[in-house]
Amino acid sequence: MTAPPAPIAPTGPQEDLRALFGPSTTLFATLAGPQHVLESANPAFLAAVGATAARPGMALADLVAEPGVQDLIAPLDAVYRTGESTTARDVRVRLEAGVQGSFDLTYEPRRDGDGTVTGVHVLGVETTQVQYAQRLMAEHRALLEQIARQAPLAEVLDGMASTIERLTPGDVIVSILLADPDGRHLRHGAAPSLPSFYNEAIDGIAIGEGVGSCGTAAHRRERVVVSDIATDQFWADFRDLATRAGLGACWSTPILARDGALLGTFAVYHRTARAPGEADLALTQVFADTAALAIERHHIESAKAAAEEAARVAHDALAEAVRAERELRADAERRAAAAAELTARMRTAAASQAVVPHPEHCQLGGASGCAAPAEIKVADSWGDSAWGCSAHVEEAIMNVRSVFIASEELGGLAAYRDR
Structure with missing residues (x-):
């Protein structure tokens, strides 16, 4: 019997969103007695309470190392005393690697055969990604509304860059470059957090292989990831400039029109050398697509305005010719x-x-x-x-x-x- 074919991983905007929001962390622990003695717990729970050397049989108070962890422990006493379950919303706790997370924590009483409370079950579901998703989608919706009401392109792109920098964890810097009409260069679009000397230096850079992250991405029409600017050959001509600006990594995504034409590049910088995660790449793709929508809309409106202006000039010229012809005819009649x-x-x-x-x-x-x-x-x-x-x-x-x-x-x- 042949094995069934491997499932095909879905791609597209929906998967970009899934990758962007990422998986959630779950906390779990079983505690016994009024001292909340640890019987079992998953690593995420132990990291949350700062328990680096935990073992079964230890009281939770002896494990706790993190300040402010009473937000996690205090409800245990109430549940053990009253026998009533409770849920604490959006509790901030430490995750692995020192990252802060937001959780909904549910405390359930454990009972013996007679119904007596013997301990507490703790179950925590991370809400960090949900909150992040809500904020990000609200900002994204606001950007789409700006595009729909034909806000100036510079305003839309600046707002987009600032939104990503504000909502993304870590020290992120966003730059958007626009394809020059000559098809051979990139022009400044938006980069509110990059120093002015840097923006001026890269305004008008050539599109080509090895021209930094953005020039190469525009040339290849595909994402280019540079995890360490200090050593990457693409940055040989711009390394000193990047050092002055305090930039350590840059990954750039081409902004493409629906017909595949190059509209610009969407770049994310970090202060230190760093490789992007799946969520990072998904974030750049989502907003690169949004930038494409804004730029295409701007081009359409600009072409429409130019056509209307040309029609107005032609109409005025025709009116002037008719007026002159009438004057000549009247003069001839006179x-x-x-x-x-x-x-x-x-x-x-x-x-x-x-x-x-x-x-x-x-x-x-x-x-x-x-x-x-x-x-x-x-x-x-x-x-x-x-x-x-x-x-x-x-x-x-x-x-x-x-x-x-x-x-x-x-x-x-x-x-x-x-x-």
Whole structure:
């Protein structure tokens, strides 16, 4: 009989969240008598009470080394005395490696066959991760709301970096770099806790193999983990800069669009050399995906604004062209009207010239008349002619194409030339 296939480990955002919140620790102990003599306990309980050399038969008071552990012990007396179970919520206790944890502790009385209380069972369920998850998800939801209402990208990214630094245990520093439109460099996006000299130095770093954690991650399109900046070859050109900034480790995750295009990098720094745990990597992936959403939304809105501005400029240009065309058309109509009027004046003058060959006054003054001497004779291609002053003659020549100065024999050209 063949063995069943091994289960496939699920991946994706849900697994990122599972890894991010991690497993919870359980405390367990069985205690006897009013002195709470230890009968059995798991290592987590012994670490919580600071019992480094515990063995069965020892009273709990003799095991306790941690200050403030009365928060763990005091309810034991009450339960043993009253026989009533009780639960203490969110009790802070020490875990292994000195890490503080939050627990819900349940104290249950132990009874013999006659119902007499003989001891206490202690069961503790860690709530640290639940509280962390609640805070983190609340902050994450606030970031998504910022993105939805189109808050400025710098505000969203700064808030994201500050949130992670505030909620993550340990001395964590977050940096977000944005892909330059040229596709070859990374630009400063957000890094509220890095010194300004460091941010200025890496603003515009090249995307390429071996260019620190972020330049390499952007080039490879995959996460790059540097556990010790002091020895890693990727940091050869930036080691002195990192030393000045007090940085010991850096792991960087590329921020990718839905189509796989590079949007930037999401980096987590530590002050000391350190390799990331599963929760660390899950945290960076969750927020790298959120940063991708914010950056893509920003690009869409920027492109939309640019298109709207281009449309506005084109509309204004078209409106200006229409206005100019109308003005030109109106000017042409005014000129045509003026030409028609002058033509009519010439015909009227020609008709009167049949009676008075050389009038004393200008004949081109129109209805208002002109008292200037008639010095120049003009004619048109239809044979009409008239005498006028130099001002009206020039106006006729400029506005009526067919008008020309009459022959020298008639005295017009000489008078015009010698005026």
